[in-house]
Amino acid sequence: MITLSASILAYLFFPGGMFAIIFGxxxxxxxxxxxxxxxxxxxxPIFQNLFDVIKLRTKEFLVPEDATNRLMFIIAPFFGFGGMxxxxxxxxxxxxxxxxxxxxxxxxLIYLMALPAVSHIFGGSSSGSTYAAIAVSREAILMFAYEIxxxxxxxxxxxxxxxxxxxxxxxxxxxxxxxxxxxxxxDLKMIxxxxxxxxxxxxxxxxxPFHIAENDGDxxxxxxxxxxGMPLAVFELTHALKLLVLITVLQIFFMPGLxxxxxxxxxxxxxxxxxxxxxxxxxxxASMPSFRVDQAFKFLMIVPVFLALLSLGLVxxx
Amino acid sequence: MLSRYAVKSPWLFRINTGSCNGCDxxxxxxxxxxxxxxxxxxxxxxxxxxxxxIVLVTGPITARSESYLIRMLDEIPEPRVxxxxxxxPISGGVYRDSYSIRGPLDKFVExxxxxxxxxxxxxxxLDGVAQAIGIWKEKIKIFHKA
Numbered sequence: 001m002i003t004l005s006a007s008i009l010a011y012l013f014f015p016g017g018m019f020a021i022i023f024g025x026x027x028x029x030x031x032x033x034x035x036x037x038x039x040x041x042x043x044x045p046i047f048q049n050l051f052d053v054i055k056l057r058t059k060e061f062l063v064p065e066d067a068t069n070r071l072m073f074i075i076a077p078f079f080g081f082g083g084m085x086x087x088x089x090x091x092x093x094x095x096x097x098x099x100x101x102x103x104x105x106x107x108x109l110i111y112l113m114a115l116p117a118v119s120h121i122f123g124g125s126s127s128g129s130t131y132a133a134i135a136v137s138r139e140a141i142l143m144f145a146y147e148i149x150x151x152x153x154x155x156x157x158x159x160x161x162x163x164x165x166x167x168x169x170x171x172x173x174x175x176x177x178x179x180x181x182x183x184x185x186x187d188l189k190m191i192x193x194x195x196x197x198x199x200x201x202x203x204x205x206x207x208x209p210f211h212i213a214e215n216d217g218d219x220x221x222x223x224x225x226x227x228x229g230m231p232l233a234v235f236e237l238t239h240a241l242k243l244l245v246l247i248t249v250l251q252i253f254f255m256p257g258l259x260x261x262x263x264x265x266x267x268x269x270x271x272x273x274x275x276x277x278x279x280x281x282x283x284x285x286a287s288m289p290s291f292r293v294d295q296a297f298k299f300l301m302i303v304p305v306f307l308a309l310l311s312l313g314l315v316x317x318x
Numbered sequence: 319m320l321s322r323y324a325v326k327s328p329w330l331f332r333i334n335t336g337s338c339n340g341c342d343x344x345x346x347x348x349x350x351x352x353x354x355x356x357x358x359x360x361x362x363x364x365x366x367x368x369x370x371x372i373v374l375v376t377g378p379i380t381a382r383s384e385s386y387l388i389r390m391l392d393e394i395p396e397p398r399v400x401x402x403x404x405x406x407p408i409s410g411g412v413y414r415d416s417y418s419i420r421g422p423l424d425k426f427v428e429x430x431x432x433x434x435x436x437x438x439x440x441x442x443x444l445d446g447v448a449q450a451i452g453i454w455k456e457k458i459k460i461f462h463k464a
Contacts, residue, residue, distance in 0.1 A: 032357070041355040048327065048360055055327040055371070058320050058458050060395035062368060220365030228368040228395045 007089075007100065015097040016089040023271070024240030025049040027247070027278045034282035049240065053233045061229035069126035073226070076123030077234035083115025084241035091248045094175045094256035095266030104169040106158060109249070110151060113204070116242050117143045120213075123231075124223025135222030138293050139213040145300035146203040149196050152308035156193045157253045160184060160315050175256045185254040189318060193311035194254050196304040201246045203300060205239075207281055209288040212296055247274045321458040325451050327360045331370030331394070335387050335421075337377030340437035341404040345374060348440045356447065367393040372450045378406035378413040379421035391427050397457040399450045401431040403443070408432050 029046040036043025067073045092099035120139055124132035158167035161177040184190040203210040214222035259269035334342055348354045364370055367390050405411040407423035423429055430453045433446035
């Protein structure tokens with residue numbers, strides 16, 4: 001009973017739920033500020049994305065008359081949101097929270113990570129908009145390309161953490177292994193996998209150069225085209241959670257080092273690492289132009305897959 | 319309560335109804351260059367009319383763009399604020415009384431703010447957006463009472 005209520009609290013409030021949403025939105029606001037500073041502007045206040053969500057609450061929700069599937073159009077945003085809420089609940093934060101404790105949560109993560117893209121595809125394709133249709137086809141193409149990288153990196157990390165005894169599919173186990181034996185980011189064998197994972201992260205978050213599916217100058221807002229009001233706010237929250245989930249996964253896989261014994265210190269350390277990663281993302285965001293979809297597909301199929309396979313080979317045979 | 323925080327995130331949408339592009343260039347530079355960064359006010363240009371809060375209309379509404387303008391304005395969810403940018407949508411400007419002009423804008427929709435000039439100055443755009451935010455706040459309150 002105690003574990004159940006602790007799980008509910010974890011899901012709704014502390015590492016997941018409220019904390020994750022607010023922290024994710026703050027990270028998004030920070031990214032916007034960092035991009036603005038890199039471009040020599042002042043940028044919005046850090047709470048900007050929180051204000052955006054509140055604003056969208058006050059707006060009307062319109063369902064287009066020529067939507068091909070009205071029900072799917074309305075419920076599509078919640079797939080991705082639910083997926084990300086679950087993902088942040090099962091992810092451990094080193095030294096703060098142990099995760100949901102399932103023994104093979106790494107495999108669950110593969111499925112959960114695909115859900116935001118799936119909700120974009122469902123929502124966009126049921127909205128009946130031409131822009132959304134183009135964006136959906138692009139998103140699907142990109143998804144095929146980047147999921148391969150993710151699965152290979154995941155196996156590499158699992159094998160390395162297994163230390164010769166086969167793969168270790170428990171996130172908590174991976175964190176514990178690295179706390180005992182040093183973070184993977186210091187390990188030369190894992191550097192290519194780290195770079196591949198960062199590229200996967202940029203592609204999933206659709207920051208430039210991978211913002212092909214929601215590029216303003218090209219397909220307007222892509223799959224968000226027909227959304228307004230509440231469902232658009234849910235998409236915003238999903239995006240914030242997705243950013244936080246990816247950053248947390250990056251920290252679990254490659255840098256879960258502890259800063260000290262106490263929970264507060266480790267939590268602050270986790271937040272500082274997250275902020276540093278977000279600023280790195282913003283630097284890429286501010287300095288890159290956009291790929292065409294065929295260029296992005298080729299790039300994603302060649303560079304990160306090769307890097308991830310290189311790491312996998314090194315881990316397997318060295 | 320909501321309206322106090324909601325007004326910090328006005329999303330802008332541009333409609334060009336046959337403008338000479340002068341005002342559009344001013345609008346684009348107002349948002350994008352470091353000197354007049356409107357993102358400080360939380361503004362952001364959106365690509366979709368369904369995300370818009372403040373609509374910036376430029377151009378004298380030519381016969382050809384009339385039906386698109388009406389359709390676009392219908393797609394913008396309430397509460398919204400309409401701003402006429404430049405002299406053209408306000409009175410027709412140099413195109414007034416032309417055979418191909420269906421303007422001014424207030425024939426089609428209730429205009430909340432007029433920002434005049436040919437082309438408008440960036441400072442007056444910022445002023446117009448700031449005034450529009452004030453009107454928008456009142457509109458949110460009325461919308462949620464009704």
